[in-house]
Amino acid sequence: LAGFALHPQLEADTRLVGDLPLCRLLLMDDARFPWAILVPRRAGLFEVHHLPAAERSQLVAEAALVAQWLGGLPGITKINHGAIGNMVPQLHWHVVGRLAGDSAWPAPVWGSGPRVPLDDRQAALLLAGLRTLLEDARG
């Protein structure tokens, strides 16, 4: 893991949840959608297909764990996944909980307008929930 550092834009837009076995787990600081980001802790990694097979499987396993948790939040009926990276090249995987009628629905969240920062209570609730996944992943 030598040399891994989070891209400054990801650091600016998110709150830190913690580390899963492969990925740093981040909460997007956006009250419009429950939105997590997974960043494999590998320096100089830009593309999913550059990961070795075992780590690709681990990445999707960690994304599925987060997706399942987001899918259990009240009202969430769809999970969106995306690894885009046109503006922030460091490989990062978005997992977003959606509901019909949210502010971007049915469009994707990317490019849907400026984020609305979470208030402290919302952030605490989401961070506490996501942190239970770190325990699950260890156990």
Next chain:
Amino acid sequence: LAGFALHPQLEADTRLVGDLPLCRLLLMDDARFPWAILVPRRAGLFEVHHLPAAERSQLVAEAALVAQWLGGLPGITKINHGAIGNMVPQLHWHVVGRLAGDSAWPAPVWGSGPRVPLDDRQAALLLAGLRTLLEDARG
């Protein structure tokens, strides 16, 4: 695989490449971007995290195979992945080759305007290339 049928919207928007071990591989009929779609041949499947772990790994392996091929096309410098499904609920995974200066850059391709159908020559070239992956995946 009993009961699997491609969603009519996916059928309308794409050309059939063939079947990988898990997924039906489709070429988006859009000349603006080299754009493949993978659809796991499982009836009633909507979410990545509903796949058993082995099939999730297979899905990302097949996506990586397609991504690597798209990444080798002239000018392509970035691969975008997405599984959204807000409008077409059947689980389908987009793999899109991007280049700085394409008609949507740096925005995602989803919601970037109407598709521009491939001409027969473009389609034949992309289909032939993608079909080599079916052989590789068998071998």
